[in-house]
Structures are given as structure tokens and as C-alpha cells.
Amino acid sequence: MTAPSLATAAEAAQLTPSFDAARLASELRAVTAHTWGAQRIHTYGGQAGQATTIDWRVLPLRSLGGDGERTDPGGPGPQVFAATRWLDLLPYLAEVLRSVPAPMNAVRLMALGPGAVSNPHRDPKYRLDRGMVRLHLPITTDPEAVLVLDGVEHCWQPGELWYGDFSREHLVRNTSRATRVHTVIDVLLTAELAAWFPACWQNLLTRGEVLLNHVTPAAILPWSSRLPYATRLPSGFADFDASAPLDGALLSARIDTEPDGVLTLTVAGRAFALAPVDGTEWRFSGWSEQRTLQPDGEGGLWLRVRRGRALADRRVPAAPRTP
Incomplete structure (x- = not known):
């Protein structure tokens, strides 16, 4: 059917x-x-x-x-x-x-x-x-x-x-x-x-072609790798008008906790608060699970893009770094 x-x-x-x-x-x-x-x-x-x-x-x-x-x-x-x-x-x-x-x-x-x-x-x-x-x-x-x-x-x-x-x-x-x-x-x-x-x-x-998000977790778990965390993201991933978020030149990015306790991704001079999806996956605050990030603990970061029930992903190198 x-x-x-x-x-x-x-x-x-x-x-x-x-x-x-x-x-x-x-x-x-x-x-x-x-x-x-x-x-x-x-x-x-x-x-x-x-x-x-x-x-x-x-x-x-x-x-x-x-x-x-x-x-x-x-x-x-x-x-x-x-x-x-x-x-x-x-x-x-x-x-x-x-x-x-x-x-x-x-x-x-x-x-x-x-x-x-x-x-x-x-x-x-x-x-x-x-x-x-x-x-x-x-x-x-x-x-x-x-x-x-x-x-x-x-x-x-x-x-x-x-x-x-x-x-x-x-x-x-x-x-x-x-x-x-x-x-x-x-x-x-x-x-x-x-x-x-x-x-x-x-x-x-x-x-149908509908994206269902998780409800907000009752308890917010910390980022599962040591912070600050360095990676390289495709230029389209933080461009919310991009039609191909997993494509583009790789840009240096950093994930760390701000003084107010908000987990933040900084890339290309812009900062984005992150919100938890579950215990290990994070989305952009103010956006849906259409784009998420998940550290794998083995030197990589999984980037995921969803459209309805369709899923595409890309693994980029990432690791904790000295502040």
C-alpha cells in the first residue's frame, strides 16, 4: 500500500x-x-x-x-x-x-x-x-x-x-x-x-513522510565525550536554507559548555545552542531532529539529516581537545 x-x-x-x-x-x-x-x-x-x-x-x-x-x-x-x-x-x-x-x-x-x-x-x-x-x-x-x-x-x-x-x-x-x-x-x-x-x-x-521528534527528556544528560570537543562540519550543516546539509567544504567547529550551562556548537563564527534528543544525540535548539549530532566515542561524530522518515548520515572526524 x-x-x-x-x-x-x-x-x-x-x-x-x-x-x-x-x-x-x-x-x-x-x-x-x-x-x-x-x-x-x-x-x-x-x-x-x-x-x-x-x-x-x-x-x-x-x-x-x-x-x-x-x-x-x-x-x-x-x-x-x-x-x-x-x-x-x-x-x-x-x-x-x-x-x-x-x-x-x-x-x-x-x-x-x-x-x-x-x-x-x-x-x-x-x-x-x-x-x-x-x-x-x-x-x-x-x-x-x-x-x-x-x-x-x-x-x-x-x-x-x-x-x-x-x-x-x-x-x-x-x-x-x-x-x-x-x-x-x-x-x-x-x-x-x-x-x-x-x-x-x-x-x-x-x-507518511512525517518527522516525529522525541519529547523533551526528563533529565538532560551531558555530552557523552570530554569537552571542549573539536570537529569539522560540512558548510551546509549549520546553514538552515541549504538543500544538502551534509555537503560543502569542511569547516572547523567546536562544542563546549557556555558559562550559563548551555551546550554550544561554534562554527564559521556563529554559535548555536544544542538541545538533547535522548542520552547521546543532540539537535539545534530552535530546530527539530531534522539535523542532529551524535559522538560515537571512537574519534568520530555522526551527522544525521532527516526528511520525513528518510535518513541520511555522515561521519566526520572529531575528538576532545585541550582548551
């Missing part, structure tokens, strides 16, 4: 949990006394990009370094994702987020003002075959405040939890007089989260 294809999957799915819309809306008052920052994109190099010119504002609840002013979704870089001070003011929403069975990156409250319309765009990293998904939990909305995703118009309701394939073309449009506020949650897809999808999705999620 042929495995189901992502190309034929629906553009969105409502997940099984629903949450208390009244409590979510009531809590929102605790964080609306000030003007939120403008929505920004995340650019190559780990920086926040240019601010949007429409009335589309963001309050970060989880961000790189727990920065309460950073409104972009973040990505791989020297900092890990952490809760901001704003999440402390939203205890019910914090409880909801803790219930999501998946490693979590950015979480943002996103407010689309009256009359705001975004340009059509794609967010290519949020793909099931990359193991990264974006969820929406609406808090306030209006029938005239819509998401158009892959040509289909959606108006998701407060308290519902939705998955959307935002690698497809989409835009948001608010022609009402009210502000639409959604909680936008970026997570890694796990088998536990996949179980929240409707029954009609389960064949794709269990047999």
Missing part, C-alpha cells in the same frame, strides 16, 4: 483538546495595558528582521533568551527559548501550554488590528516532514477576521486548538472593527502531539 502524501493533506486540522475561552479572554486584560511590539520576522544569523507596516502586534510569551520585547519567532542561535515575564501574568494560558506534549519554541500572542491585511506569504520551515508545526489557539476573534490558508478561508473560534500548514501560501485579513488575538505556538511534532490530530490524519502521521 502506498504511504499517504503530504501533498494531498488538508491545509488545516482542529486538534482534539479545547480550552476555556472565557478564562483565556479574562486573562488577556492583564497584558493589554501597554502597546505591544510590531510583528517581526526571523532572519538568517538569528536576528529579528524588519517590523511589519500593518497593525499586527505581538506579545512574546516564550522567546529566545526569554526576551519580553522580542516579537519574531526566533530560530537556531546562541540562546535557548524561555518563558518571558508576560507569561507569569497568564496562569491559565501557561497551564494550557504545559499540557502540549511537545518541545516548544516561540509562543506569541498576535493581535491583528481592524483593517489590517498581510501580504500573502509562506513560512517554509513549518512542515510535517521537517517535524516543525505551528498551532493556533484563538482568544478573541470576529467573523470578518480571517486566515486565508492555501486558498481556504478560516475563522477559528476562541478556545479551539488548530494546526495549519503554514508552509503553504497564506495571509491574514481583518475587516472588522475588533482586534483578533491568537496564541501562536511553535512546537516540534511528536507522536504524542500527533495523537491530538483527527482520526482522518492518523494514517498520514503514522505512515
Whole structure:
């Protein structure tokens, strides 16, 4: 039997949990006394990009370094994702987020003002075959405040939890007089989260070209070789736009623990925090198990690249070194 294809999957799915819309809306008052920052994109190099010119504002609840002013979704870089001070003011929403069975990156409250319309765009990293998904939990909305995703118009309701394939073309449009506020949650897809999808999705999620990540380990084990650790990585491995991550010239790289305790890979002048997959394998923080590293204890480092259930790997020489 042929495995189901992502190309034929629906553009969105409502997940099984629903949450208390009244409590979510009531809590929102605790964080609306000030003007939120403008929505920004995340650019190559780990920086926040240019601010949007429409009335589309963001309050970060989880961000790189727990920065309460950073409104972009973040990505791989020297900092890990952490809760901001704003999440402390939203205890019910914090409880909801803790219930999501998946490693979590950015979480943002996103407010689309009256009359705001975004340009059509794609967010290519949020793909099931990359193991990264974006969820929406609406808090306030209006029938005239819509998401158009892959040509289909959606108006998701407060308290519902939705998955959307935002690698497809989409835009948001608010022609009402009210502000639409959604909680936008970026997570890694796990088998536990996949179980929240409707029954009609389960064949794709269990047999299709989907990358399932591990849940965050209960205990973080140290890097299994002595640090600092020297290796040489193909130039494509830390380039998240590269189509062939295992190819390219070999560049000197170093893995070590930073003063704040974060295990960090430094290559080509850039630093990347690493996150544990299990006891021996590590991924880039802010990314999925689409790219991982695993020391073999025998003078080598295994680099692995996944696309759905497909796996490619490459062993490069590596060893502990004198600081």
C-alpha cells in the first residue's frame, strides 16, 4: 500500500483538546495595558528582521533568551527559548501550554488590528516532514477576521486548538472593527502531539513522510565525550536554507559548555545552542531532529539529516581537545 502524501493533506486540522475561552479572554486584560511590539520576522544569523507596516502586534510569551520585547519567532542561535515575564501574568494560558506534549519554541500572542491585511506569504520551515508545526489557539476573534490558508478561508473560534500548514501560501485579513488575538505556538511534532490530530490524519502521521521528534527528556544528560570537543562540519550543516546539509567544504567547529550551562556548537563564527534528543544525540535548539549530532566515542561524530522518515548520515572526524 502506498504511504499517504503530504501533498494531498488538508491545509488545516482542529486538534482534539479545547480550552476555556472565557478564562483565556479574562486573562488577556492583564497584558493589554501597554502597546505591544510590531510583528517581526526571523532572519538568517538569528536576528529579528524588519517590523511589519500593518497593525499586527505581538506579545512574546516564550522567546529566545526569554526576551519580553522580542516579537519574531526566533530560530537556531546562541540562546535557548524561555518563558518571558508576560507569561507569569497568564496562569491559565501557561497551564494550557504545559499540557502540549511537545518541545516548544516561540509562543506569541498576535493581535491583528481592524483593517489590517498581510501580504500573502509562506513560512517554509513549518512542515510535517521537517517535524516543525505551528498551532493556533484563538482568544478573541470576529467573523470578518480571517486566515486565508492555501486558498481556504478560516475563522477559528476562541478556545479551539488548530494546526495549519503554514508552509503553504497564506495571509491574514481583518475587516472588522475588533482586534483578533491568537496564541501562536511553535512546537516540534511528536507522536504524542500527533495523537491530538483527527482520526482522518492518523494514517498520514503514522505512515507518511512525517518527522516525529522525541519529547523533551526528563533529565538532560551531558555530552557523552570530554569537552571542549573539536570537529569539522560540512558548510551546509549549520546553514538552515541549504538543500544538502551534509555537503560543502569542511569547516572547523567546536562544542563546549557556555558559562550559563548551555551546550554550544561554534562554527564559521556563529554559535548555536544544542538541545538533547535522548542520552547521546543532540539537535539545534530552535530546530527539530531534522539535523542532529551524535559522538560515537571512537574519534568520530555522526551527522544525521532527516526528511520525513528518510535518513541520511555522515561521519566526520572529531575528538576532545585541550582548551
